[in-house]
Amino acid sequence: MDKVHALDHRTEVSVIQTNKMIRNTYMLLAMTLGFSAVTAVISMIINPPFLFYIGSVLVSFGLLFVLNRKQNSAAALPLVFAFTGLLGFGLGPLLNHYLAMAGGGQIVMTALGMTALTFVGLSAYVMSSKRDFSFMGGFLATGAIVMLIAMVALIALPFFGVYIPALHLAFSSLVVLLMAGFILYDTSNIVNGHYQNYIMATVGLYLSIYNMFVHLLHLVGVLSSD
Numbered sequence: 001m002d003k004v005h006a007l008d009h010r011t012e013v014s015v016i017q018t019n020k021m022i023r024n025t026y027m028l029l030a031m032t033l034g035f036s037a038v039t040a041v042i043s044m045i046i047n048p049p050f051l052f053y054i055g056s057v058l059v060s061f062g063l064l065f066v067l068n069r070k071q072n073s074a075a076a077l078p079l080v081f082a083f084t085g086l087l088g089f090g091l092g093p094l095l096n097h098y099l100a101m102a103g104g105g106q107i108v109m110t111a112l113g114m115t116a117l118t119f120v121g122l123s124a125y126v127m128s129s130k131r132d133f134s135f136m137g138g139f140l141a142t143g144a145i146v147m148l149i150a151m152v153a154l155i156a157l158p159f160f161g162v163y164i165p166a167l168h169l170a171f172s173s174l175v176v177l178l179m180a181g182f183i184l185y186d187t188s189n190i191v192n193g194h195y196q197n198y199i200m201a202t203v204g205l206y207l208s209i210y211n212m213f214v215h216l217l218h219l220v221g222v223l224s225s226d
Contacts, residue, residue, distance in 0.1 A: 017193070024198040025190055028080070029205050035081055036088025036210075043092020050097065056090025067203065076199045084206055094214065098221055107224050111216040119183060119209055126187040133188035140185055143178045150174070169222055172215035179212040 043052075063083045070076050098104045126133070150171050157163065186195075186204040195201045 018191070021193070021195065021198055021201070022190055025195075025201045025205070028198060028202040032080060032084040032202060032206055033209070036084045036091070036206075039085045039088035040091040040095060043089040044096055044099075046092065047096055048093055050093040053090045053093045056086050060087050060090075064203070068200070071197050071199050080199060080203065083203070087210055091214075094217070098217060101221070101224070103224055107217065107220050111213055111220045114216050114220075115209060115213040118180060118212065119205075122180060122183045123187050126184060126191055130191060131188060132192050133184045134192070134194060136181055136185045140178065140181050143174075143181070147171075147175060147178060165222075169219070172218040175215040176212055176219070179208040179215075182208040183212075 060083060063079065063086065067076065067079045067083055070079060095108060098107050101107065125131075154168060154171060157167075182204065186201060186208065189195045190201050
């Protein structure tokens, strides 16, 4: 009987910890997305050169490394806002580029709406079904490596006089599908108690949303004759 009570107690504690993890993760995610939106608007007003977008992505890799090292320290929270604020600020030149197109506002809002609907839909499915998608870890890691190699190749090819729009379209499609997989994977790990640090769980979801939005912008822009 004591063993049954001990097991029930551990289960109750696990459920409480998981619910706290979910609450903290999505609260911080909402705050970082809001902060990114503010820094993006500031960047759009300042209108820095387009290279600033690429620079923000490169610097964010360094911040991500530091954040991973400091995830359990008091510095983790301000680092998250520095990380997401920088990426949001870097979006300014990209958004201005699309807004300058004919129907640019519709392109941005369509990409934003598609990103939001995809994230909410996938998250709701995992939350309601409680399905465990942790088995996707190896596949997603392989996909991320392929994505990085393809990104480097697409950056390098123009220096050799090679530019194939279809490759960029295929790359953006790959990234969107990969980010959808990461949303399923990360949400599943949060819901099923596999993640213990809400800071890194937030960063994972944020990056999936960010990358999905950027590449949906490209895809919608292509369909709009960008």
